[in-house]
Amino acid sequence: MPADAIVAFVPRKTPVQARSTVTVEAISEAAIQVLLSHGAERLTTTRVAQRAGVSVGTLYQYYPNKQSLLFAVLENHLTNVVATVEAACESACRKPLAEMIREMVEAFVDAKMDRADISVALYQVAADVGGPALIKRINQRSRKTVEAMLETASDITSPPDKFAIDIMLSAMAGAMRSLLETGPSPATVRKAREQLVLLCQSYMTAATATAKRV
């Protein structure tokens, strides 16, 4: 592969029959499992195919190359998480600030924990080609969602600025990542969830107060 090759990320073919749908899903799932058991460094298209119970050729029928497979899995996961957070944000509209934050944070934690293995596996992939750009997009989308929610808060006049929201979201994601990588017990997760709510609430309150004061 040349140093500056432009790689395609779009799927090569979309399943039309039922069996191929099963195959494609098996491949995604296998990619995650291989990522967990062997690490990104030793993730091989052959190994993924083998784990999925198909041959390499089949894999290449749906993904033009290795990266596109990993990208697809990452995108799918991140999209799921933001979608969940967005739903929570909508249902929390017009409530008091503290409650908003609580619902948002809890939705985030729960979404991540729902398939904790996927989250952990994909941290290894996020830094790869395509990852940063994708994450940037997802971050912006989350930011806007939270911003829109905060503007409807019943107990504050002006919401914190964009920057503060970015900080909060990245802090929340970072703490969650660190937590997930320890393979936490359910009790630990519950505690962390509570603490994350507190973290975000107290920061948002402080940031709002500061904003008003200026």
Add this chain to the structure above:
Amino acid sequence: MPADAIVAFVPRKTPVQARSTVTVEAISEAAIQVLLSHGAERLTTTRVAQRAGVSVGTLYQYYPNKQSLLFAVLENHLTNVVATVEAACESACRKPLAEMIREMVEAFVDAKMDRADISVALYQVAADVGGPALIKRINQRSRKTVEAMLETASDITSPPDKFAIDIMLSAMAGAMRSLLETGPSPATVRKAREQLVLLCQSYMTAATATAKRV
């Protein structure tokens, strides 16, 4: 390489003459540059050696394998950062809580920004073999340092518990990571630094209050 090979991480030979010291440093620096320009996926021992202006053989005289090189660079960086934070924590002993947090957070941000390129480059490596264990060690060390500092705070009776400190530190690191990956302007960094101080201060205050109340 067999699937479950045990790889050595200890350096193979330590420099004794001046020229080899230069060489070893050139290799570390080259590793970072290659990481930034080509990404972890396409980091090659040959490429690193070439960038360092030496031959591959030379590289293997000091590092038994590719991973040990990356591990060494990562360890060196993380150790530098914690050492800086530790120093700040010591000098902040017996001050009020808010001031402690400020000094600690600012030291952390400054240490990271001092060689922002290294930080960004190494995020790609952290997930690799050896990385997680190393990070765990570093995290514990930081936690203990901050905990010891907080116990001397002049304006609170009982410091937040370990768990809260872990959350704060990982949140801070996560936010910093997200920031660094955007290639921020100096102005942005200043703003973020201020916001991170606020984030940690407000959370620690809230966590302390909660702890007392119980």
Add this chain to the structure above:
DNA sequence: TCATTTGATGAAGGATTCTTCAGGTTCGGA
């Protein structure tokens, strides 16, 4: 039923990478 489309196979080509080692060069002290 049967032609056409869709799906699956896996050996093999082509390329890359890690690591070694035999042989040469430079340094430092005696």
Add this chain to the structure above:
DNA sequence: TCCGAACCTGAAGAATCCTTCATCAAATGA
């Protein structure tokens, strides 16, 4: 000056890995 130790070189072996494609199997629907 001279010798041994430290240092450097880079071609080449051995091991993977990515990706393709000719070929076979299954499903669809007319």
